Every structure is written in structure tokens, then in C-alpha cells.
Amino acid sequence: MSGFWKYAQEDPDALSVVDPNRGEYTAGEVLARANQMVHALRAVGLQKGDTVAAVLPNGVNPMWVYLAALQAGWYYVPINYRLSPAEIAYILQDSEAKAFVSDEGFSDVVIAAADEAGIPASARLGTNVAGFGSLMDALDAQPTTMPADRSTGAAMHYTSGTTGRPKGVKRALAQIDPDTAAELFSLLLGLFGIQQRDGNVHLSTSPNYHTAVTTFAGNALHMGHAVVFMDKWDPAEALRLIEKYNCTHTHMVPTQFKRMLQLPEDVKSKADVSAMKWAIHAAAPCPVDVKKAMLAWWGPVIWEYYAATEGGGTIASPEDWMKYPGTVGKTWPISELKITDDDGNRVETGTPGTVWMRMSSGTDFEYKGDKAKTDDSHDAEGYFTVGDIGYLNEDEFLFLCDRKSDMIIAGGVNIYPAEIEGEILSHPLVADVAVFGIPDEDMGEAIKAVVQAEEGVAADDALRTAIMDHLRDRLGKYKWPRSIDFVDELPREPTGKLLKRKLRDPYWEGRDRAI
Numbered sequence: 112m113s114g115f116w117k118y119a120q121e122d123p124d125a126l127s128v129v130d131p132n133r134g135e136y137t138a139g140e141v142l143a144r145a146n147q148m149v150h151a152l153r154a155v156g157l158q159k160g161d162t163v164a165a166v167l168p169n170g171v172n173p174m175w176v177y178l179a180a181l182q183a184g185w186y187y188v189p190i191n192y193r194l195s196p197a198e199i200a201y202i203l204q205d206s207e208a209k210a211f212v213s214d215e216g217f218s219d220v221v222i223a224a225a226d227e228a229g230i231p232a233s234a235r236l237g238t239n240v241a242g243f244g245s246l247m248d249a250l251d252a253q254p255t256t257m258p259a260d261r262s263t264g265a266a267m268h269y270t271s272g273t274t275g276r277p278k279g280v281k282r283a284l285a286q287i288d289p290d291t292a293a294e295l296f297s298l299l300l301g302l303f304g305i306q307q308r309d310g311n312v313h314l315s316t317s318p319n320y321h322t323a324v325t326t327f328a329g330n331a332l333h334m335g336h337a338v339v340f341m342d343k344w345d346p347a348e349a350l351r352l353i354e355k356y357n358c359t360h361t362h363m364v365p366t367q368f369k370r371m372l373q374l375p376e377d378v379k380s381k382a383d384v385s386a387m388k389w390a391i392h393a394a395a396p397c398p399v400d401v402k403k404a405m406l407a408w409w410g411p412v413i414w415e416y417y418a419a420t421e422g423g424g425t426i427a428s429p430e431d432w433m434k435y436p437g438t439v440g441k442t443w444p445i446s447e448l449k450i451t452d453d454d455g456n457r458v459e460t461g462t463p464g465t466v467w468m469r470m471s472s473g474t475d476f477e478y479k480g481d482k483a484k485t486d487d488s489h490d491a492e493g494y495f496t497v498g499d500i501g502y503l504n505e506d507e508f509l510f511l512c513d514r515k516s517d518m519i520i521a522g523g524v525n526i527y528p529a530e531i532e533g534e535i536l537s538h539p540l541v542a543d544v545a546v547f548g549i550p551d552e553d554m555g556e557a558i559k560a561v562v563q564a565e566e567g568v569a570a571d572d573a574l575r576t577a578i579m580d581h582l583r584d585r586l587g588k589y590k591w592p593r594s595i596d597f598v599d600e601l602p603r604e605p606t607g608k609l610l611k612r613k614l615r616d617p618y619w620e621g622r623d624r625a626i
Contacts, residue, residue: 113307114293115178116142116257118335127332129356130170131342141174141332143255148179150253155234157209159184159262160284164208166190166199166217166224166320169340172238172246173319176212177266177329182289184262188269188279189320192216193604196223202269203228205480206279212246215239263292266329267479268322268420279479280420293333300330302426302443303389303414305360308335312386314352314361315340317607322420323393327362336360346371350382360389364607365397366543368405369536373565379408388412395607396511398533399436406433415439417509419497421488422446422470425509438508439501445471449494450503458502463512463525466501467494500527517611519548521556526590528558534585535560535592538578540568543601545611546592549618560592561614563601570597 115138119127123139130136152163163185167173173189180187188206190199199220203211211230213221218240225235225242237243263285269277285292297307305311313331315338317324328338339356341348344367352358371379390405391414405413411429417439418424425448427440442448450464451457458464467490476495478484488495500518501511512518513527520526528546535544543563548556562578564570575595582591602610 113297113334114290115332115335116182116293117290118308118333122335125335126337128171128174129337129339129352131340132168133170136171141171141178144171144175144250145178145182146255146257147250147253148175149183149258151236151249152179152185152210153183153258154249154253155210155236157183157185159260160186161209162186162188162206162267163210163212164188164190164203164206165212166192166221167212167214168192168216169315169319169342171340172212172214173325174328174332174338175250177325178332180264180266181292181329182261183258183264184284185264186267186281186284187264187325188267189325190269191320191604192220192318194220196220196227199224200227201276202279203230205276206267206269210234210236211243213237213240213243261289263287263289266322266325268320268325270420270478278481278484280476281479282476296330296333298445299326300334300360302416303360303391305334305389310357311336311359312356313338314349314356314358316344316349316361316363316367318604321394321604323362327391331360344370346374347378350374350378350384353387354383357386359386360391361387363390363392364394365392365401366395366603366607368392368397369401369542372401372404372408384409389414391416393417395609396529396533398536400537402432403436417511421476421495421497422468424468427508431508435504435506435508435510438504438510441506441508442468443470447494448503448509450501455490460505461502463500463502463527465496465515466499466509466511467496469494517547519546519556519558521548521551521554521558521589523555524589526558531558531560531582531586531590531592534582535562535578538581540565540574540577542566543603545601545609545614547611547615549594549615551593557593558591559618560595561601562595562597563599564597 119138119142125138127138127141128136165176177187190202211225215238235243236246236249238246267279267281269279313336315328331338339352390412393416413429415427416424425440425442427438447469449457449467452464498515500513500515501509513529517528518525531546532544542565545561549559551557602613
């Protein structure tokens with residue numbers, strides 16, 4: 112049987128977590144702290160079904176809370192540290208958090224958030240956070256023994272809130288023991304062919320509040336793998352860690368691929384990435400040229416999948432993708448997929464429509480406190496959608512076009528920004544790009560591109576001309592941007608998620624979009 116708690120007892124001296132600031136931890140040390148966390152939070156009143164929230168840096172601390180919640184029957188809510196105090200307070204209140212764990216690096220936001228949310232002083236634990244009890248003292252006061260009355264908990268992540276306030280994706284707690292549940296957790300990594308133990312090491316490159324980060328790092332621990340955390344993205348540091356710890360799998364986003372590809376040739380040529388067998392990516396469309404370059408550099412180890420916090424999904428092996436460039440793969444063995452038009456009818460092969468998914472287990476979820484949104488995201492057959500548009504080819508491989516809310520309708524024609532972004536991003540002088548629709552009296556919407564130039568490149572009319580020349584033989588004229596603006600940096604989450612609404616919404620203030 113797999114599961115972190117079992118592995119840690121069998122091999123307590125094995126390397127388990129590499130914290131970017133605190134060094135290396137053995138499985139026995141992580142297990143001891145996770146057990147103490149259960150006892151400490153129970154001492155402040157947490158009971159089965161309650162919620163513990165956290166604003167923590169990457170490293171061992173969030174793993175203590177995660178592993179505690181999953182064996183004590185609690186919901187674990189990791190919160191984005193980039194949010195304002197009011198936004199954090201909203202999540203604390205909405206999730207009904209009974210305890211809040213944080214770190215001194217976030218004192219400027221978490222103190223005000225805890226006050227606004229009404230978290231009792233006794234339920235605040237942190238490291239050098241004013242008004243929070245000492246986390247380390249609370250843990251040290253507790254035994255390291257496995258807690259009694261263990262039950263399965265779950266992570267409850269909050270969506271990014273592209274429309275309205277974020278909502279927690281909540282699932283009923285499994286009525287099975289935590290060790291059995293841990294066995295099921297390993298199914299995700301197993302989809303990629305990753306085996307238990309086997310000397311595998313996971314490199315975690317993005318903030319822990321992101322669903323995929325919690326899932327992949329947590330599942331790696333449950334499969335007996337070590338997890339190496341980065342506290343901020345640095346492409347050269349990622350290569351160093353892969354080589355030092357012989358990292359065999361990682362989870363990245365396309366932006367990180369592009370940053371690594373931009374490293375000097377001598378840095379790339381000296382990097383030993385031979386241990387890497389599964390460089391898994393998702394979260395945003397990956398330009399074809401970027402992925403081809405990564406495959407040429409790292410070899411056939413670049414895997415892709417499509418899923419959401421709500422569930423999934425599809426998977427594309429390197430071989431699948433090389434056969435069908437641009438695909439996000441075929442359905443998981445535990446999943447089903449369909450494409451429908453606006454009336455809910457299935458569309459023909461090759462026709463874009465709304466992507467719906469259904470899983471054989473773990474699909475029943477609700478957006479906490481929002482029955483209307485929950486109902487709107489599901490259909491009568493039990494499928495759910497997050498609003499993505501895509502199509503299936505003749506071999507049932509899925510290709511994504513865009514998020515429905517990002518689709519541009521110009522003169523009655525549907526235009527997908529992701530396609531345009533991919534082509535612009537393939538220009539060597541472009542570092543990043545966002546494409547979206549702005550109001551147009553004649554066509555309804557016009558295509559605008561906002562471009563971040565590569566460092567040292569002048570953002571001027573010459574670059575605009577170069578971009579447009581680049582697009583002429585790559586896209587139909589109706590897909591060409593009608594205007595190109597330049598910014599120093601596009602608004603992205605550390606996870607790589609583009610906050611397009613921050614660029615688009617000012618143009619639509621006081622107006623209604625058609626979609």
C-alpha cells in the first residue's frame with residue numbers, strides 16, 4: 112500500500128522534502144511534524160469536517176498542514192499570498208476556516224485579514240507573526256505519535272475568480288481511511304507512467320496555493336518520492352536543482368519553458384537534465400514552437416495534460432503530441448469527454464464547441480456557497496465544464512481553442528485569442544503577449560494585442576511592423592490584431608496564469624459583451 116504515512120514509517124531516513132530556505136528533511140521528520148500539527152490543531156478545537164487555511168511560502172510548512180489535514184478529516188485551503196487583506200479575509204470567512212497558519216513574510220496582509228475575518232487569536236499560528244501564536248512552540252508541545260481517530264481530509268482550492276469572487280471547489284470527504292485514500296491519490300501520477308518510489312524526485316516550481324502544485328507535490332510524497340521546492344522561479348536555479356537532486360519529474364507552465372529556452376547557450380549546454388523523465392505541463396496553452404524547442408533540448412519527456420481544479424481530463428504523451436502537434440491529448444482512463452454546441456448538442460468531429468468532462472470518481476463537487484454556479488457548470492448527464500472551447504480530431508485527440516469568456520466575436524465570426532497569442536509569441540523579439548477583444552462600433556469587437564518585448568528590445572513602431580509581418584503568412588487577415596500596445600510586464604500569477612481581465616476590463620467598463 113502506498114501513502115506518505117506508510118512510507119515514512121518504513122523508511123524514516125529517506126530524503127522527503129527540500130525546503131529552499133530551511134534545507135533537507137527526512138520522511139521521519141516530516142511525519143513527526145505532520146502528526147504534531149494534527150495534535151496542535153485539535154488542541155485549538157478543530158474537529159472532523161472543519162477547515163484549516165494557510166498562507167505559506169513554498170517548502171516544508173505547507174506539507175505539514177496538508178498531511179495533517181488529510182489524516183484528520185479536515186479541509187485544507189491554501190491561499191494566494193498575492194491577494195489583498197480583504198480578499199484573504201473573504202476566503203477565510205467563506206471557507207469557514209477554524210484555524211489559520213502563516214509566516215512572517217506575509218505579516219503585512221495576514222494580520223489584517225485574520226482580524227477582518229474574525230479568526231480567534233487562539234486559532235492563529237505562525238512564525239514570528241504579530242498576534243499569532245508560535246507555530247513551532249505549538250508543535251513542539253505535542254507528541255510525534257500518529258493521531259488516533261484518523262479520517263480522510265481533502266484540499267479545497269479557490270478558483271482564480273475570473274468573474275466575480277473566487278469560489279471554493281468542495282468535495283464530500285471520502286469515508287475511507289487515509290491510507291486507502293493515499294493509494295487513490297497515486298492514480299494521477301500513474302497516468303504518466305510514474306511509479307512508486309523507484310528513486311523518483313519531484314521538482315516543485317510554482318507557489319503552493321495552486322491546485323496542481325498541491326496535487327503533484329502531495330501525490331509525490333504519497334508515492335514515496337522526495338519533493339524539491341523552489342520559492343521563486345529562476346530558470347538557471349531550476350536546472351541546477353534538477354542536476355543536484357536528479358529530479359525525475361516536475362510540473363511547469365509554458366512561460367517557464369520559454370524562460371529556460373532563453374538562457375544563454377553555454378548555460379543550457381552545460382546543464383545535466385538526463386534524470387528528468389516527465390516534464391509535465393498544463394495551465395496555459397503552450398506555443399508549438401516552444402514545445403518543439405523543449406523536446407529538442409530535453410528529449411521526448413515533455414508531457415501535457417488538460418484539467419481544472421474541478422477535475423479532468425486528458426493527457427498527451429510526447430509521442431502523441433509529436434504526431435498531433437498542439438493537442439492536449441486523449442481522455443484519462445477514468446474520464447469521459449464531449450463537445451457540445453450552445454444548445455447542448457454534441458458536435459461533429461473537428462467542430463469547436465464547449466468542452467465537458469466527467470470522471471468515474473471524485474467528480475462530485477460544488478462551488479461552496481454558490482448553488483447557481485454549481486448547477487450552471489453541470490449538465491443532466493453529470494458532465495461539468497469550466498467554459499473552455501475545443502474540438503476533437505478523427506482519433507479523439509482534444510485541441511483547445513480558448514476559454515469561452517476570452518473568445519472574440521468580430522463581425523459575427525468567432526476568433527480565438529490563444530491561437531493569435533501563440534503565433535505572436537513565436538516571434539524572437541516577443542517575451543509575452545495577451546490578445547483580447549475591445550469594443551468596435553462597426554464589427555462589435557476588434558482584436559487588440561498587448562505585447563511585452565524581450566529585454567533590451569525597443570517597444571516601438573518597428574517592432575509592431577515586425578510582428579505584423581511575422582503574422583502575414585501564419586494567420587488569416589481577419590485574425591490580425593487591429594492595434595498593438597506595449598507594456599513592461601504582463602499581469603501574470605506566479606503560476607503563469609495570465610490575468611487578462613486586468614487588461615481587457617477597462618475597455619468594457621459600462622458596456623456589455625456578447626459572451
